Amino acid sequence: MSYRLDLAVIEQQAQQSRFSLTLHNLTDQALDNWSLHFTIGRWIQPDSLAHGKLEQLGSYCILQPGSNQPLAPNSHFYTEFVCGTAPFTLFDDGIPDAFLSTEATGSYITPIPVEVTTIDLQQPPQERFTTQLPPAKAINLIPAPDALQQLEGVYALNRHSAIAEPCDAAMGSCRWLQTELSSLLHEDMPIKQAGNIAYQFNDQLAEGEYKLIVEAENIWLQAGSAAGFTHATSTLLQLIPTKPSHQVQAAYQIPMVEVHDAPHYHYRGMMLDCARHFHPIERLKFLIDHLARYKFNTFHWHLTDDEGWRIEIDAYPELTRIGAWRGPNEAIVPQFSTISQRYGGFYSKQEIRDFISYAQDRGIMVIPEIDMPGHCRAAIRSLPDLLVDPEDQSRYRSIQNYPDNILSPAIKGTYTFIANVLDEVCELFPSPYIHVGGDEVPEGVWTDSPGCQALMEEHGYQDPKELQGHILRFAEQHLQAKGRRMMGWEEATHGDKVSKNSMIFSWQSEKAGLECAKAGYDVIMTPAQYTYLDMAQGFSAEEPGVDWARKLPLDDVYTYQPLAELPSSDPAHQHVKGIQCALWCELVNSQSRFEYMLYPRLLAVAEISWTAPNKRNWQDFKARLNGQLAYLDKAGINYRHCE
CATH class of the missing domain: 3.30.379.10 (Chitobiase/beta-hexosaminidase domain 2-like)
Incomplete structure (x- = not known):
């Protein structure tokens, strides 16, 4: 490789870390008018850059040297920067992909490959976490039957x-x-x-x-x-x-x-994010086979987000013509990986119908998620004439570092869009439930919009969060008119506008689920600390995944019991309808990693969802898991070996 990029930790504090970034020119030619394009999962503080100029949108960064001075042969460019983040402990915290460009701003980009080395974490290595499995039993059913x-x-x-x-x-x-x-x-x-x-x-x-x-x-x-x-x-x-x-x-x-x-919980689900990275139908069918094998009954299909729109909508062909693709020369800029290429994909309506039928034969209900009012950048970039309020001057940054990903409650186009999309989604999916997201609307949104301020005054709203509830109440009522029940993440309750008929998924913590249950909402428990399978499975730096919630070994997944410390007589238990695990896919872009993150933890989730707590036994589960490994091997699944 002719160019190499190194990232190293210089200094780490509780919530702030300083890094060095070095670009090496290993050729015998000077590099003129260059810019470095790379991705990183944290927000780089722009004013902390020691040398150069940085622009960041989502995970996508463009670094320019700050002068027209060429990068000389066999030399390097060095800079430092700060991220407001807890200390990095995983190699996946580093830079996954990068390329160079020598084109002027706004020109067609021809990427120049760059080798990205493993981040230097400046920490001693840790041993790989293992789970010792006892000998398999004669019969090794998972989940354990009654x-x-x-x-x-x-x-x-x-x-x-x-x-x-x-x-x-x-x-x-x-x-x-x-x-x-x-x-x-x-x-x-x-x-x-x-x-x-x-x-x-x-x-x-x-x-x-x-x-x-x-x-x-x-x-x-x-x-x-x-x-x-x-x-x-x-x-x-x-x-x-x-x-x-x-x-x-x-x-x-x-x-x-x-x-x-018989099942302990009626709802036993898995959510898969197909927006951040696109997963082909055959991969999904293989997953459905195994969800059914281990007695899950729900597949929650995350189809839209900032980085991609994956479902065909007849009313708006731009959603898949534009919104399903990202790349250095696309309307949606690259994110996460394969950033030098055009990347994406979507599911046609016929593919979706066939997939739903396939899942139904295996007892799996497919619930679509169309995220709103946040996580909508792919839709907004696809339909700017419909979804952009030109008078809105609000400044915000979402948790994923977007300043332009929230639908406006002040324009008619938002409600036209929601109604038309939900109409087609309801026609396509027979599920009695439709998930609308509702999460991660940042502070600062809608605060400098004359239309939004007028809407707040008209309805007597005191907090901008009530505008989030305003949009979601419209979606809920539209779905109710079609005989469907709305689902949303816990933030869907913000603004106190949706009815108790909406079903809530608590993801940030166990406490959030308890609060929603006590408020009278039916709840699906999916706390990241126990059920997010994109979390790293151990403590060594080599472990794939993220750790913003925690490191999540198999052992800890199995310990989860919703509201375990609440007296069994507490009526909040009656509102807990089930458990769901999730695989968010910012870093999951291959079949191999897809399977590695899921297995064997998916089998632990299967048991905690199906088997009554008094029938569960960790030692017994490990023996039965050992007995399941021969099948996983035969199926060719790239599971994480326990020992």
Whole structure:
């Protein structure tokens, strides 16, 4: 590589750190009229720069030397700067990508590659965090079932097996099982009138409850609901060994068991951020297979954000023509990684319909998230004539370092946009819930807008936060008219305008969820300190991920129990409807890292969501996890090894 970029820690304090940045010209040619383009996940204080001039938008920085002096051959440019941040402890805190440009400002950019070295953290190395796993058990179901009895003998699954024609409630589960068994046996699994794998409707079993009976000649999957049949199917799939028996020709020997089981929480979800980095449909389907296998029932699809708009909207083709792409020569500037290229993608309506159908067969409800009024930069840049208030002179900076990513409550276009987008989203997604975000609206927004000030006076609002509630109440009422229930992050309650019918996701802390539950909101608990799977899984600098909430090893994920310190008699417990984990993807841009961040922690979330606290046991879980690793290996999943 002809150019190299080094970042090093110089000094660290509790909430402020100083860094050195060195650009090396390793060629024998001078570099004229240059600017350095790079990304970093923290805000660089512009006036702290020792040499040069810096512009930053989101994570994207453009550094100019401050003079027209060329960067001489075999020389370097050096500067220092300050970030108001806690000390860096991870290599991922450094600069993930960079390139050079020699074009004048505003010209078409032709990126020049730069090698980015690993950040020098100026700290002693720490050992990799490990979790010692005991020997696997004979049967290793995750999540742990309510009641399991192992019997003597096995059922031989082979090419003579067949699925009996299912009842209506089991049709989706039957298609899923047929797909899995056909792949396993390398031939089509038939469905016959008298098959020996039978779905039986049992109206004595509650929603989600199931019984699974494996006998020597037959397998019985019993439930009184489509969800129950899905759960029975997932248990059966886990009972199938990873290899066929050598004693019985081409047969997978399934242990004879009786299982009776039901979920502790009705809502068991995972959120995936597809806006920061785009994840192709096949990756999502592979994930859905495993969410179903471990008895999740909800996929929360984060489709829009500042860095990308990923859903096709007929009313506004610009959202995907412009908003789905970023790059050095795009309307949306680069962010995070691959910054020298045009990057992006979106899901067509047909892809979304097919994906929803695929998930439904596996018992997974797909909930879309269309973020508002914050995290809207991709939409605003795509539709400036509709969404920009030219009279608004407010100055703010969002937590992700954007000064222009908030919808205005003072212009008609905002409400036209919200209504048209939500209409198409409701037509596309059958889910009774639509998530609208509502988080991270910064201080300073709307304060220097004549239209916003007039709106506040008209409605008697005293705090600009009430304008956030004003927009979200419009969205809620629009969704209610379509028979849908609004979901939002905990900040959706700011301004006290949305009704208690809205369901709230508490992400900043356990306390936030408790406050919302006590206020009468139904709550999904997703505190970052226990359920955000983009957090690093250990304490060594090599661990991928972030740590703004904490380092989050597998051991700590498993300890989570919502409102554990609250007396069981407290009515707030009745408002906790479930648990959700999240994978935010600022740093997740490959299948390998995607899987590494999820597994095996996803299995711990599965158990804390499904299994009653008094049935959970850490030592037992570790043994069952050890038994699951052979399947993860067979599936080719790049999980983090525990030991």
